[in-house]
Amino acid sequence: MQGLAVGIGSFHFELHSAEAPPIVQVWPERVRRALEAIPSVRDVEIEVPRTYDPASPKDVPGIRYSPHPTSGQIRFRLNIPSRIQKEVFRHWRGTQWENYTVLMFYTPGDPVAFVFVDDAGAETSAAFAVALVRNFIEREMKRLGEASEGVHFVCRGPSPFHVDLSFQPEHGTWDGDKAFERVGMVVEKRQSPGYPEMTVRFDATRFGGANKAAVTFASLTLEQIGLFYRLVAQGGRRADQAREVRQQVDRLISVHQRAGVKAWFLRVFRSGAWARELGLQVLILTYTFSEERRGAKEAVARLCDDADLPAFRSWLEEELAVDHNDDLENCREIAEMLEPRRLRETNAVLVISVAIVSAVLGALLKGLAG
Known part of the structure; x- marks a missing residue:
């Protein structure tokens, strides 16, 4: 059973539109049409409630979120060939990994995105995938122009999240670890010359594959990551x-x-x-x-x-x-x-002013008396 490399970031789609229809009626379909208008995107799934947060500054002047879902997710797959990768990142040779799955979650904090490198094993660093997908979608959304129907792609840093996350199947038991007993996975962290490494060892019998384990991990941790991005913004x-x-x-x-x-x-x-x-x-x-x-x-x-x-x-x-x-x-x-110092200079001004006023008054009184 193969492992999986996953990158983490914070990006999502907004609808900037002054049109009359309530946003709950148009947001899901416009986001879907914008994504499906990108040739390399496929299998778009949008599951969001009919409740939306109003437009709010989200604690960061200059970054204003439009009305957006209070929860839910967007999922899609995309293919970015190596030659396109070189266009997205100039002076970069590209990689052999071309297929990605993107999961975007709306949380009580900030939006959270997970990028799965579908055709790579757990030994791959997926942080590059977040940057690649981010820049690719930004480019494609700009190319859509008016065809995007007011849909904008919004990103918050650090994206990628500074961790190399991977999932490794574990056969057998993990004695003594309560998390492994409860949720079927255990997290190991290790410092490395680049980003810290986080390896999630999951119960292969319970999950059957790395993708399912990664989705479960995302559901268990996405509010933590959403809060992290909110704290970064604050x-x-x-x-x-x-x-x-x-x-x-x-x-x-x-x-x-x-x-x-x-x-x-x-x-x-x-x-x-x-x-x-x-x-x-x-x-x-x-x-x-x-x-x-x-x-x-x-x-x-x-x-x-x-x-x-x-x-x-x-x-x-x-x-x-x-x-x-x-x-x-x-x-x-x-x-x-x-x-x-200011008080000394102010007092000096007052002393001088009093002296001048006294002299003037004295001269006036003397003139009146004479």
């Missing part, structure tokens, strides 16, 4: 917000470093307001980041603590460990360090 947004705060700090530092009347005016009359706005923004972001991380930790625990196969827990925990609060705290401290 982490990207937090990184952008922390970067904006650092840019504001750079502006404050620049004003305090520059000489001249304009810089002095900005320090005295503007930088105080900038520093207060910065401090408030840091407080809000620190609270928001902490709440997001708390919610994410609860989601990871809910998915993995009692899971039959918590295969992706380590990747989820790595995303949870990404913390921008130290950056925010450094920005707040810098703003506070610059404030005394």
Whole structure:
């Protein structure tokens, strides 16, 4: 019995259309027609509910999902000959593997895609297949133009997921492993010079073949992977917000470093307001980041603590460990360090202003008295 190599990513199809028919009436068929319009795609199967999430930012400014299914899947096969592979990836010699099966799942997190390398064994790295299928479908969808009927192909990184996933049949029993007893498979992980390797050893008697085992594995882990991609998106947004705060700090530092009347005016009359706005923004972001991380930790625990196969827990925990609060705290401290200088210059302005006003008033009073 042959093993199987599988790649993981996050991509799916959206319908960008302002037409009147409700999306539940047109989404499945338009996606089907778009896929079937690609000559090398075959055996398209779409199983989605009649409930759709509304268009929402999905926590990432600039990446807006159109209404999409709340659950369900898309499945199809495609053939990408070696000569086409060389066109999709320039300066690449292509591979001997030309047949792929793609499963796209909609999850409570982000969409998840599995790419099976149909004509290769488990020893093949399937990460390349995700990149190949992604670029090929992107190219073909653009070629369809208006024939796509508003259907767009959307991808989120990292796609491919940074793991070499393979399925190996296991004959006999796997003594002492509860996961193997419950679900008929056990996960082994190993670090390697490239991507980490994840080998899923499955009960050959129970599943009969690697494809069936891989589909079962996908159903057991897809919510973990969907949450991973959601955490990546949230982490990207937090990184952008922390970067904006650092840019504001750079502006404050620049004003305090520059000489001249304009810089002095900005320090005295503007930088105080900038520093207060910065401090408030840091407080809000620190609270928001902490709440997001708390919610994410609860989601990871809910998915993995009692899971039959918590295969992706380590990747989820790595995303949870990404913390921008130290950056925010450094920005707040810098703003506070610059404030005394501004106050000294402001006080100097007040002293000078009082002296000038006193002199003017004194001169006026003297003139009136004379």
